[in-house]
Amino acid sequence: MGYAFAVPVLFLLALAETTVLAQFRILDLSPDLLVIAVALIGVVVHWRAGLIWAVIGGVCLSLVSPGALPMGTYVLGLTWVALLAALALVSGFNQRFLLVLLAAFVGTWLYDATQLLLLWLSGVRINWLNVVSLIVMPTAVINALLAALLLWPVDWLFDRFQRAGLRSRPL
Amino acid sequence: MRTRSALLPAVVIVVSALAIIAAQLQWLSPLQGLGARGLAPVQESLYTLVEPVAGYFGGLRGAEELRQENEALKQRVAQQDSEIVRLREAEKELQDLKKLQNITSNTEYQFAVARVIGRNPGNLARTIVLNKGSDAGIQKGQTVLTEGGLVGQVKSVTPTESEVLLITSGALTVPGRVQRLESRLTGIIEGELGGKGLVMKWIEHRDGIARILESDTILTSGEGQTFAPNVLVGTVKTVHSRDIDPFETAEIESLVDFKRLEQVYIITNFQPKRLS
Numbered sequence: 280m281g282y283a284f285a286v287p288v289l290f291l292l293a294l295a296e297t298t299v300l301a302q303f304r305i306l307d308l309s310p311d312l313l314v315i316a317v318a319l320i321g322v323v324v325h326w327r328a329g330l331i332w333a334v335i336g337g338v339c340l341s342l343v344s345p346g347a348l349p350m351g352t353y354v355l356g357l358t359w360v361a362l363l364a365a366l367a368l369v370s371g372f373n374q375r376f377l378l379v380l381l382a383a384f385v386g387t388w389l390y391d392a393t394q395l396l397l398l399w400l401s402g403v404r405i406n407w408l409n410v411v412s413l414i415v416m417p418t419a420v421i422n423a424l425l426a427a428l429l430l431w432p433v434d435w436l437f438d439r440f441q442r443a444g445l446r447s448r449p450l
Numbered sequence: 451m452r453t454r455s456a457l458l459p460a461v462v463i464v465v466s467a468l469a470i471i472a473a474q475l476q477w478l479s480p481l482q483g484l485g486a487r488g489l490a491p492v493q494e495s496l497y498t499l500v501e502p503v504a505g506y507f508g509g510l511r512g513a514e515e516l517r518q519e520n521e522a523l524k525q526r527v528a529q530q531d532s533e534i535v536r537l538r539e540a541e542k543e544l545q546d547l548k549k550l551q552n553i554t555s556n557t558e559y560q561f562a563v564a565r566v567i568g569r570n571p572g573n574l575a576r577t578i579v580l581n582k583g584s585d586a587g588i589q590k591g592q593t594v595l596t597e598g599g600l601v602g603q604v605k606s607v608t609p610t611e612s613e614v615l616l617i618t619s620g621a622l623t624v625p626g627r628v629q630r631l632e633s634r635l636t637g638i639i640e641g642e643l644g645g646k647g648l649v650m651k652w653i654e655h656r657d658g659i660a661r662i663l664e665s666d667t668i669l670t671s672g673e674g675q676t677f678a679p680n681v682l683v684g685t686v687k688t689v690h691s692r693d694i695d696p697f698e699t700a701e702i703e704s705l706v707d708f709k710r711l712e713q714v715y716i717i718t719n720f721q722p723k724r725l726s
Contacts, residue, residue, distance in 0.1 A: 293571065297569055298493055299569055307709070330462060342685065343568070395709075
């Protein structure tokens with residue numbers, strides 16, 4: 280089973296992010312489902328699994344919305360989220376609840392910073408103050424809260440998978 | 451094993467960076483279009499399925515907003531009724547002149563109608579995905595609008611889908627002009643990512659004549675042939691002038707609700723010469 284499981288799940292999440300969540304917005308913003316998923320997998324399973332999910336998820340987002348940003352941008356942005364989980368684990372930090380909050384919150388900043396840098400380099404005019412205060416910061420809070428809320432359900436799910444022998448093994 | 455683990459993130463980062471560069475150079479266009487080809491029906495079904503539910507919750511959330519909007523629209527309708535009477539007179543006069551001078555109109559656009567079936571992931575890029583593509587005559591660079599005015603420009607096309615960059619994205623520059631005959635002032639209209647709306651800029655003449663007034667209607671000018679001419683952009687909300695700035699600016703209020711776009715029109719018989 281392994282990472283083959285990740286492909287349909289991430290593809291559905293990418294589709295949901297661009298169709299369903301685009302219409303249900305919180306504070307006029309939509310949560311980044313892929314950031315949340317990578318943060319959760321990075322913490323619950325292993326950071327390397329999170330990295331693989333970041334690559335597959337990033338490609339799915341680029342396929343679903345090909346004109347939004349150049350291919351590779353979402354992969355790069357999501358990679359920082361997976362690496363945050365890795366950095367925290369390497370430093371010996373093992374409070375999973377705080378770890379997932381941190382990975383989703385700081386990860387959103389890095390994910391958005393990657394996109395903003397690409398947009399700015401391609402000549403997009405950006406009102407930095409408004410973007411940071413009205414888009415990046417609230418999205419980071421929403422993503423962190425949702426990731427924290429989903430920690431136990433995802434943990435339980437992967438525990439069931441592990442018992443059934445379906446858990447993705449780290450590389 | 452440890453080395454392999456350490457190398458993996460570096461490999462991913464380098465490959466992603468190379469993919470971004472390749473995509474910017476348009477080398478990955480066939481690959482990027484590949485996903486969209488089969489996805490249009492799935493995206494359309496999902497988007498349409500959720501639309502009524504989202505509309506219901508949106509209605510609840512925005513009841514007060516709708517009431518205020520209704521009041522503003524009533525006032526606008528009253529103003530426009532009197533404007534229509536004046537314009538009918540002007541139209542008759544123009545028809546008479548045309549008959550006299552044998553002038554033919556060149557602003558008869560042909561439209562493709564498309565439904566919005568998706569949006570960009572996240573909250574930063576400003577694009578919408580449409581359920582029609584090159585099979586319906588849509589091409590890259592064509593002008594997209596709604597009943598409320600200009601929406602944006604087609605950025606990428608597959609046979610069954612197209613993606614539109616919104617004018618509020620900060621990535622587009624639209625040549626515009628004031629509709630009022632006494633003015634006909636031209637300038638550039640820009641949005642800004644994170645900004646509150648559209649802004650028109652023009653070089654100040656410093657001769658004391660006000661060439662742009664509040665509530666002036668702004669249209670696309672067609673200069674540079676990047677956008678189809680004579681498409682409504684919006685109305686002037688406020689005009690700003692600063693002595694230290696060579697440009698004068700005006701905030702433009704669009705009637706398009708960019709957050710709730712459902713159906714758009716694409717002008718298919720105007721081909722841009724140079725993409726902005």
